[in-house]
Amino acid sequence: xxxxxxxxxxxxxxxxxxxxxATSLFAAGRSEQxxxxxxxxxxxxxxxxxxxxxxQFEAASGILVNVRYGGTAELAVLLQEEGDRSPAxxxxxxxxxxxxxxxxxxxxQALPDELFALLPPLYQSERGEWxxxxxxxxxxxxxxxxxxxFTFPDSIFDLVDRQYRGRVGWAPTxxxxxxxxxxxxxxxxxGRTQEWVEGMIANDAQIYRNNTAIVEALGAGEIxxxxxxxxYLLRFLADDPSFPVRQRFFADGDxxxxxxxxxxxxxxxxxxxDGAVEFIRFLxxxxxxxYFTEMVYEYPVIDSVVPAGVLESFDRVIEVAPEIDLDDLxxxxxxxxxxxxxxxx
Amino acid sequence: MTDTPHRSxxxxxxxxxxLLITPLFIVLAMGVPLSYLxxxxxxxxxxxxxxxxxxxxxxxxxxxxVLLTGGVLTVTTLIxxxxxxxxxxxxxxxxxxxxxxxxxxxxxxxxxxxxxxxxLGGRNGIAALAGLQVSRPTGLVGAIAAxxxxxxxxxxxxxxxxxxxxxPGVEESARSLGYTPAQxxxxxxxxMLLPGLLAGWVIIALYTxxxxxxxxxxxxxxxSFAIYTQYAGAFDRTYASVLALILLAMTAGxxxxxxxxxxxxxxxxxxxxxxxxHRLVHVRGLGRLASWxxxxxxxxxxxxxxxxxxxxxxxxxxxxxELGRIFELFLNSTAAAVPAAVLAVLLALPLAYARVRxxxxxxxxxxxxxxxGYAVPPLALALAFVxxxxxxxxxxxQRLPLLVFAYAxxxxxxxxxxxxxTMMLAPRKLDETARSLGYSPQAAFLYAVLPLLxxxxxASFTLVFVMAMKELPLAFLLAPTGFTTLSVAVFSRxxxxxxxxAAPYAAAIVLFSSFFVGLMLKYEGRH
Numbered sequence: 001x002x003x004x005x006x007x008x009x010x011x012x013x014x015x016x017x018x019x020x021x022a023t024s025l026f027a028a029g030r031s032e033q034x035x036x037x038x039x040x041x042x043x044x045x046x047x048x049x050x051x052x053x054x055x056q057f058e059a060a061s062g063i064l065v066n067v068r069y070g071g072t073a074e075l076a077v078l079l080q081e082e083g084d085r086s087p088a089x090x091x092x093x094x095x096x097x098x099x100x101x102x103x104x105x106x107x108x109q110a111l112p113d114e115l116f117a118l119l120p121p122l123y124q125s126e127r128g129e130w131x132x133x134x135x136x137x138x139x140x141x142x143x144x145x146x147x148x149x150f151t152f153p154d155s156i157f158d159l160v161d162r163q164y165r166g167r168v169g170w171a172p173t174x175x176x177x178x179x180x181x182x183x184x185x186x187x188x189x190x191g192r193t194q195e196w197v198e199g200m201i202a203n204d205a206q207i208y209r210n211n212t213a214i215v216e217a218l219g220a221g222e223i224x225x226x227x228x229x230x231x232y233l234l235r236f237l238a239d240d241p242s243f244p245v246r247q248r249f250f251a252d253g254d255x256x257x258x259x260x261x262x263x264x265x266x267x268x269x270x271x272x273x274d275g276a277v278e279f280i281r282f283l284x285x286x287x288x289x290x291y292f293t294e295m296v297y298e299y300p301v302i303d304s305v306v307p308a309g310v311l312e313s314f315d316r317v318i319e320v321a322p323e324i325d326l327d328d329l330x331x332x333x334x335x336x337x338x339x340x341x342x343x344x345x
Numbered sequence: 346m347t348d349t350p351h352r353s354x355x356x357x358x359x360x361x362x363x364l365l366i367t368p369l370f371i372v373l374a375m376g377v378p379l380s381y382l383x384x385x386x387x388x389x390x391x392x393x394x395x396x397x398x399x400x401x402x403x404x405x406x407x408x409x410x411v412l413l414t415g416g417v418l419t420v421t422t423l424i425x426x427x428x429x430x431x432x433x434x435x436x437x438x439x440x441x442x443x444x445x446x447x448x449x450x451x452x453x454x455x456x457x458x459x460x461x462x463x464x465l466g467g468r469n470g471i472a473a474l475a476g477l478q479v480s481r482p483t484g485l486v487g488a489i490a491a492x493x494x495x496x497x498x499x500x501x502x503x504x505x506x507x508x509x510x511x512x513p514g515v516e517e518s519a520r521s522l523g524y525t526p527a528q529x530x531x532x533x534x535x536x537m538l539l540p541g542l543l544a545g546w547v548i549i550a551l552y553t554x555x556x557x558x559x560x561x562x563x564x565x566x567x568x569s570f571a572i573y574t575q576y577a578g579a580f581d582r583t584y585a586s587v588l589a590l591i592l593l594a595m596t597a598g599x600x601x602x603x604x605x606x607x608x609x610x611x612x613x614x615x616x617x618x619x620x621x622x623h624r625l626v627h628v629r630g631l632g633r634l635a636s637w638x639x640x641x642x643x644x645x646x647x648x649x650x651x652x653x654x655x656x657x658x659x660x661x662x663x664x665x666x667e668l669g670r671i672f673e674l675f676l677n678s679t680a681a682a683v684p685a686a687v688l689a690v691l692l693a694l695p696l697a698y699a700r701v702r703x704x705x706x707x708x709x710x711x712x713x714x715x716x717x718g719y720a721v722p723p724l725a726l727a728l729a730f731v732x733x734x735x736x737x738x739x740x741x742x743q744r745l746p747l748l749v750f751a752y753a754x755x756x757x758x759x760x761x762x763x764x765x766x767t768m769m770l771a772p773r774k775l776d777e778t779a780r781s782l783g784y785s786p787q788a789a790f791l792y793a794v795l796p797l798l799x800x801x802x803x804a805s806f807t808l809v810f811v812m813a814m815k816e817l818p819l820a821f822l823l824a825p826t827g828f829t830t831l832s833v834a835v836f837s838r839x840x841x842x843x844x845x846x847a848a849p850y851a852a853a854i855v856l857f858s859s860f861f862v863g864l865m866l867k868y869e870g871r872h
Contacts, residue, residue, distance in 0.1 A: 046843065070822065073577035077576055077582060220469055222483075336579050
């Protein structure tokens with residue numbers, strides 16, 4: 001018995017010492033890296049998409065990029081909690097709302113004008129504290145065999161029509177949906193927007209967690225139509241061309257075709273501003289923009305890059321997109337309050 | 346057979362100092378998330394708060410939460426208890442493997458289980474391939490199924506530990522006093538399983554209250570929804586903190602109730618030495634068939650189905666090019682999860698020992714406090730550590746030791762249950778005898794008590810390790826920058842709708858976790 005205990009104690013102790021030293025060595029190795037020329041990026045965009053870009057950037061610029069991957073929202077909350085003590089230089093998020101929230105908390109700094117000069121009017125921002133890195137359009141995704149006998153709605157307002165009862169999916173907690181609701185408020189006012197949200201609920205719109213879940217539900221035949229972003233379905237189709245879902249725009253200029261952006265900003269407390277600006281410039285350059293559109297089916301934000309073949313042409317997007325100033329999409333709080341009043345959240 | 350609480354209380358000697366350090370430390374550490382939440386909640390505007398909380402919707406969410414928790418507790422008990430009985434008490438062959446397989450569902454990330462269930466129904470689902478038209482299992486039923494299928498191992502492990510540590514002498518005495526086998530179970534065995542059952546119930550209840558991932562995919566709106574929406578939809582910490590405090594208040598119910606019920610229970614062997622092995626029940630004919638049918642059903646639903654669906658995804662595009670990266674991320678995950686599990690066990694041991702051997706208000710409160718770390722929504726817990734480490738120990742911020750510590754605090758409650766259950770069954774006489782022979786309290790604990798806790802210690806380690814492997818929000822916020830874990834890799838692929846790319850990483854979590862579970866069980870079984 002005593003032998004056993006001795007052995008156990010010795011093993012435990014040895015293991016503890018080993019683990020602790022391994023841990024500290026590991027930590028030391030990591031901090032070594034930051035001593036060179038490097039920047040720190042908090043990325044709400046996924047690793048599989050970002051990592052190849054980072055490699056290219058590191059090779060071209062000689063600047064090391066330390067990336068913290070996480071949910072766009074989690075990282076936005078983290079930045080608020082860190083405040084002035086944030087080790088981050090850059091924050092890259094999935095939607096303008098998240099960047100807007102971080103900017104409203106006073107955590108971002110003005111970006112050089114030359115960066116904005118690269119972008120067409122659709123992607124301009126007056127405030128200038130964050131910049132679009134790729135565009136995505138809101139669309140109506142549908143299961144072709146389940147919409148026979150339906151007429152497609154001309155406007156997103158038509159989705160409250162009785163014929164679509166219980167057949168439409170939406171994601172009220174999703175950032176890009178909320179940006180769209182903000183746009184609707186800007187264009188049509190709170191009254192009409194709330195009426196629409198309440199109408200959707202009364203029409204038994206099916207709630208999903210996010211856009212991926214909507215597209216999956218369409219594939220499973222659970223719903224016939226869903227309002228989502230354009231690139232999700234394209235990624236499904238790339239994996240499985242026979243996936244039984246398609247997508248279309250509402251009538252030209254309808255608010256349902258809003259163009260939203262993934263965007264990036266530099267923290268006010270960034271220590272490596274030059275490196276951070278260099279990284280943004282790299283993202284807005286041809287190679288990265290081609291990557292966004294060819295590999296992940298988003299819209300480039302510079303004119304010189306042609307959207308991937310599976311996408312509608314950019315001219316077509318300009319044609320169908322409603323005219324909304326991206327800066328106007330920052331009033332997330334008002335939108336959340338409206339959604340709560342309507343009972344959607 | 347057992348001594349009464351009354352007598353045991355008279356016997357209480359004053360608690361040795363070394364046993365007070367850990368409880369004190371735990372109370373302090375758990376003060377971190379609690380004071381953070383209070384601090385943030387205090388910033389709330391009362392009028393807005395009222396609008397947010399006094400709504401019909403809050404009541405709906407509350408009712409949904411209660412229904413879900415009740416459902417999951419029922420189903421996990423119906424799965425976990427019979428399974429634990431079969432593997433510990435019958436002479437069926439291959440129970441080592443069945444035990445391993447029964448713990449494996451813990452390693453399945455919630456979203457994988459939910460996806461696997463969802464892929465059963467619908468027109469492109471597995472049932473449709475067989476020509477059956479069924480809709481996808483969503484809502485309350487789907488949520489109960491998903492949560493139960495990966496949380497029943499808590500029930501199984503706790504009850505199994507209890508079954509294994511039960512003194513066969515007790516049942517034999519009952520039998521010799523004229524009880525029928527059924528009466529022995531009803532009046533002797535089941536009451537003695539109570540500590541294990543309670544530990545399992547509390548953990549599962551807290552898990553269910555806090556889970557967000559699977560429930561969201563199943564489209565069933567519960568209270569954790571409201572909290573997540575506040576953080577993720579509104580990027581807001583203030584009202585999320587208020588809601589988190591409300592959730593904490595809800596969890597206080599089961600945690601305090603468990604303590605109440607446990608207070609009236611104290612069972613331990615009075616004989617000398619280590620307990621004997623049980624005589625196994627010989628199962629034949631129909632009983633044998635039924636047992637195997639039950640095992641096959643449970644395991645194919647909880648392990649077979651998600652593994653099958655992961656394999657299906659992986660075969661779409663075999664990840665040969667990524668194997669090196671997967672292994673690298675595995676090392677990262679392990680570097681955080683193993684020390685966290687060791688630390689949690691080391692903290693749980695003195696906590697449980699103090700609680701069982703020196704029952705008093707102080708030790709009870711200290712032990713219950715450990716549940717705060719588990720009941721606080723993980724994102725809030727992570728933010729609390731961000732807040733305090735940046736102000737108190739900035740050199741540790743986003744360093745591995747901080748992540749390890751946060752994991753240990755998050756999952757400490759998981760480590761307490763199995764250790765406490767086995768400790769309650771260890772004969773009190775042993776350490777008292779050791780003390781009377783002149784051993785110090787520390788030595789009495791180390792030499793006389795610890796060896797009897799082996800199965801509890803292993804179960805605790807495994808529970809914490811497996812949870813840390815698939816944990817997300819703490820890894821997002823507290824891991825060293827550039828230190829990607831397997832779970833983060835899975836998330837960052839699914840969030841870009843790249844499900845096929847995510848599958849190998851999710852499979853790696855399942856594979857490596859089960860490997861560790863297997864190792865533990867092998868080691869535990871060596872007598």
